[in-house]
Amino acid sequence: MSLRYSSAMSKEARNRKLTVAMVVNDETELIRESLQSVGSIADEIVLLNIGDPDAIATIAAGFEARVVPHAWQDSQSEARNAALAHVTGEWILWLDPGETMSAEDAARVREFVNSQVDIMTAYVLLVRAPQSPGSIGSEQIGQVRLQPNHPGIRYEGRVRETLIPALAECGMGVEAVPFLVQRNAIESDANWKVQRASREAKLVDMEIKESGPTARLMICMADAVQALNDQKKALMFFEQACQLSEHGSAEMLEAFYGLLTALDGQPDALDMQIQTCMTALxxxxxxAQLLCAIGGYLQTKGHQELARRSFETAYKYGQINLETWHIDDIDEIAASCLAITTHAGGKEEEAEEILVQALKECPHSVRLRRQVIEMYVKHGRREEALAELDKLPADQPKIESLRSAVRGAVLASQQKWASARPYLEAAYNQGSREAICLRWYATTLAALGEVDPSRDVLQTWQQREPSNSEPVELMRALLPGLKLHKATSSMAG
Incomplete structure (x- = not known):
């Protein structure tokens, strides 16, 4: 399936009946969150309830939703198809409990249904999951969530259910539209992940016994056992998915992504990850994700120029596949890594140009703006750093303590340690745990001979960001104690 974003077709505007459909259990508050976000645009709400008949009665009544009791048949597609049988709307918007849409996107979906939909097309919306601890960003995927109510459209699969085969049989097209569905933070809850993984593993086993293994099922099983912390089995299932998937398909790409994550922590993982990336590329x-991944692996191996070329290709030409889970700001990450490796190659002015241009292209990127701030701090450009700080979103936490940290960090970059300390200490005591504060506060304390307090700051940093190697590397430089002044200055600069 090849996805493209839908153009703004000019169609007759009319109030088409829109149904919001959900398969629900006893997730009371999650259901409420979802319906609060889209209830105002729905002409009808259908809740297929596979849980306690009384658990959601009050919520359903509050939104005038129709509740359809249904016995769970160990099949996600069977449940969705059962819900479809009770829908009377011309168009259906699917949500899962806890998924929400912004007021702006909900209104845009309503307008889109009224004026731009094509009865022979199903529409893919972006579904974004919250950022997991230790990851570099949140992930998103394109999924068919807006469909015409057509009798030939039915879901398939006990798990990871899909409409795609049915849409193809009906001769329908699939287009992507830029509306976002945001998943609830429960996605990051470890207990919830374990429960879901155990359930999905059971469903995969049942479907394999019925119809045999497929790439879809192997990927699902790999994800499940990975959530259950069995990396070796995950690796095996991802390898099987690669073998079973169609060459060049989204499933093959997803299997390669999975292999790279499953290899983390394995013996000789880095060399295997590089080889896997090369095969996938x-x-x-x-x-874009494969290019950034191999760039990171090459950088770790010390191949800075090869890494820079990978990041450059990702930044200039990188593509994403909407049908697979991908980091939502991979373009910003590519630009950030390109600037870092360019700077490491001694091309400071070029690195600055890359960052400034990337920020123009992504003016709302907090990641890139923070990197620009750090760049200005490093070169002692106080006013420019503070000017960029003022452009951060107003809801940024502890913005005033960050401002103090920036002032102190600029002084520290100029080795004005005594002058820098009060600003950085104030920021730290006010709760700032930004990297820019921790890095320069630890460096300043060490330069002033206060090795133990400096180490305490770095240990705090390490505990907060266990996957970040910088506090560990800086801590090693601090161990010689009072002899570290020169080494610390070198690392900070």
């Missing part, structure tokens, strides 16, 4: 040569 022969099939998906411009995939």
């Amino acid at each position: 022969e099939i998906f040569p411009l995939d």
